[in-house]
Amino acid sequence: MGRLTEAAAAGGGASAARSAGPPPAPLPLSSTSPGCTATMASSEEDGANGGASEAGEEREAPGKRRRLGLLATVWLTFYNIAMTAGWLVLAIAMVRFYMEKGTHKGLYKSIQKTLKFFQTFALLEIVHCLIGIVPTSVIVAGVQVSSRIFMVWLITHSIKPIQNEESVVLFLVAWTVTEITRYSFYTFSLLDHLPYFIKWARYNFFIILYPVGVAGELLTIYAALPYVKKTGMFSIRLPNKYNVSFDYYYFLLITMASYIPLFPQLYFHMLRQRRKVLHGEVIVEKDD
Numbered sequence: 702m703g704r705l706t707e708a709a710a711a712g713g714g715a716s717a718a719r720s721a722g723p724p725p726a727p728l729p730l731s732s733t734s735p736g737c738t739a740t741m742a743s744s745e746e747d748g749a750n751g752g753a754s755e756a757g758e759e760r761e762a763p764g765k766r767r768r769l770g771l772l773a774t775v776w777l778t779f780y781n782i783a784m785t786a787g788w789l790v791l792a793i794a795m796v797r798f799y800m801e802k803g804t805h806k807g808l809y810k811s812i813q814k815t816l817k818f819f820q821t822f823a824l825l826e827i828v829h830c831l832i833g834i835v836p837t838s839v840i841v842a843g844v845q846v847s848s849r850i851f852m853v854w855l856i857t858h859s860i861k862p863i864q865n866e867e868s869v870v871l872f873l874v875a876w877t878v879t880e881i882t883r884y885s886f887y888t889f890s891l892l893d894h895l896p897y898f899i900k901w902a903r904y905n906f907f908i909i910l911y912p913v914g915v916a917g918e919l920l921t922i923y924a925a926l927p928y929v930k931k932t933g934m935f936s937i938r939l940p941n942k943y944n945v946s947f948d949y950y951y952f953l954l955i956t957m958a959s960y961i962p963l964f965p966q967l968y969f970h971m972l973r974q975r976r977k978v979l980h981g982e983v984i985v986e987k988d989d
């Protein structure tokens with residue numbers, strides 16, 4: 702148990718170890734808790750991953766590392782097991798549906814409850830970061846989770862005509878494989894029994910699954926545009942007593958455009974994590 706560190710403590714070895722390659726421009730959001738790292742780049746630059754992942758083994762500044770409390774470890778173990786199980790149930794349900802029906806039509810409807818429950822539950826990941834029990838960047842976790850919540854509730858749940866689009870299957874499959882791998886990685890890590898193939902899968906599958914998932918998401922939003930324009934859903938028109946207007950159609954266009962700067966940052970973040978965890982690529986700089 703307990704390869705996790707509290708981020709504040711883990712940051713101790715930080716300035717000494719920096720990853721190869723230039724970091725992405727940090728997003729303009731500041732950290733709100735000592736346990737959180739504030740930028741997409743900072744979780745590694747600060748050594749906030751506890752140093753453990755930097756060479757795929759436990760590395761930390763002597764005397765700087767603190768163990769997570771029992772309660773946090775027990776909670777995270779429970780959380781990760783529950784999430785692994787939830788996404789496994791989803792995977793099995795999808796495979797069974799396709800084998801029985803031979804089509805993806807109706808798939809979303811049949812799994813939507815489980816999907817909504819477990820994806821919404823993942824909001825806790827932002828909480829974990831904010832309270833400092835995991836050292837992930839709050840921005841990385843926030844962008845990742847909020848874009849998923851947005852897809853689940855404000856797109857797929859709300860716009861019924863697009864639920865049978867092939868693109869929905871694309872992101873469902875990408876999310877499901879990713880999450881089974883990711884949560885089992887965290888679980889086995891917490892239990893100090895991480896099989897190499899799970900570590901390998903965590904830091905290789907995303908190379909394909911991330912673009913596939915993002916393509917599925919973008920195509921689904923794109924498919925929703927005509928319906929949103931026609932119905933004017935979630936839009937507020939002038940005149941009204943608050944004198945505000947909001948156009949969901951244009952909001953969706955802006956959201957799609959925001960993938961252009963945001964997705965590469967997440968993707969390159971994962972590529973750097975991969976280099977560090979699987980290949981131990983670090984450049985050690987001396988502090989002045």
Ligand SMILES: CCCCCCCCCCCCC/C=C/C(=O)SCCNC(=O)CCNC(=O)[C@H](O)C(C)(C)COP(=O)(O)OP(=O)(O)OC[C@H]1O[C@@H](n2cnc3c(N)ncnc32)[C@H](O)[C@@H]1OP(=O)(O)O
Binds near residue numbers: 837848883888912913
């Ligand atoms: C309102 C509308 C908003 C819209 C916004 C639109 C813009 C969106 C643009 C981008 C959209 C992306 C959409 C996403 C699509 C998909 O997901 S497609 C499917 C493929 N996806 C992936 O492959 C996801 C990859 N992402 C991740 O793996 C992670 O989620 C991450 C958030 C990117 C973070 O990775 P990383 O920095 O490697 O950190 P962590 O894995 O979190 O690890 C850091 C350390 O923390 C420990 N830890 C973290 N969580 C836990 C936990 N639950 N339990 C235990 N431990 C945890 C982890 O073990 C690490 O510890 P060390 O190993 O000791 O360092």
